[in-house]
Amino acid sequence: MFALPATAQDGRRMLTTEEAERWTGVGRINIEGSGFCTGALIAEDLVLTAAHCVFHPRSRRMVDPDRIHFLAGWRLGEVAAHRKVRSIMVHRDYDFDSGEAFDRVQRDIAVLELEEPIPVNIARPFAREGRPKIGQPLAVVSYARDRSEAPSIEAPCATLTVRDNAVIMSCEAEFGASGSPVFTYNRGEPKIVSVVSAKAVQNGQRISLGMTLDDGQLQQVITDITRGNAFFEIRAPGAGTINEQLGRGTGGSGLFRSVGN
Known part of the structure; x- marks a missing residue:
């Protein structure tokens, strides 16, 4: 459990x-x-x-x-x-x-x-689960640039909204955390509802974004x-590093940044 x-x-x-x-x-x-x-x-x-x-x-x-x-x-x-x-x-x-x-x-x-x-x-x-509800508690387990040698957990953070096939979360992802599983808890068991893709700032709040897995x-x-x-x-x-994958192309808003190392 x-x-x-x-x-x-x-x-x-x-x-x-x-x-x-x-x-x-x-x-x-x-x-x-x-x-x-x-x-x-x-x-x-x-x-x-x-x-x-x-x-x-x-x-x-x-x-x-x-x-x-x-x-x-x-x-x-x-x-x-x-x-x-x-x-x-x-x-x-x-x-x-x-x-x-x-x-x-x-x-x-x-x-x-x-x-x-x-x-x-x-x-x-890990099992997977459908898109989380707004306000639903989440947890992210990751390896990030500042803690690359051991897993860290951020919990609880929450679902802010789900827009199209993207989950917008209050989880504060750091560089290196790209691909990190986003969990919700169902009867005490963690299930993956998304994968960390990018981070951004919205109304002064640090947020992260990932894809829904339910369709x-x-x-x-x-x-x-x-x-x-x-x-x-x-x-x-x-050689090179896998950083800033998102928001680099022309024509993008530049709002999002990936969290690859």
């Missing part, structure tokens, strides 16, 4: 060793030469994250899967399980170069297929990857 942890005044704190053992299904996604994001198991061999995490910002191409590592439960140099990625599938309509940031948020999901499954007794996958879009991505429809492009040589 999961309990909603108490939270520090800043809204986000590092999980204790005991707490972290219950969240080993969340892990750090390391991209060789390009920083990291956060992801969560949704099956023994599938990891949910943000689509922009798997694109190189300079080449504008998808990163080669064999350069991606999933570190389940990574905490202070120890890991519950380490797996390389076999294949990547992003939302069919996701466009990394789209000029409209809000449109990208609504399609910003990817599923990574691991080379080998992680047994559930080591890291348990079959995630299931289509899962179906594509399990049927062998996954694809990737070999990225061009050169």
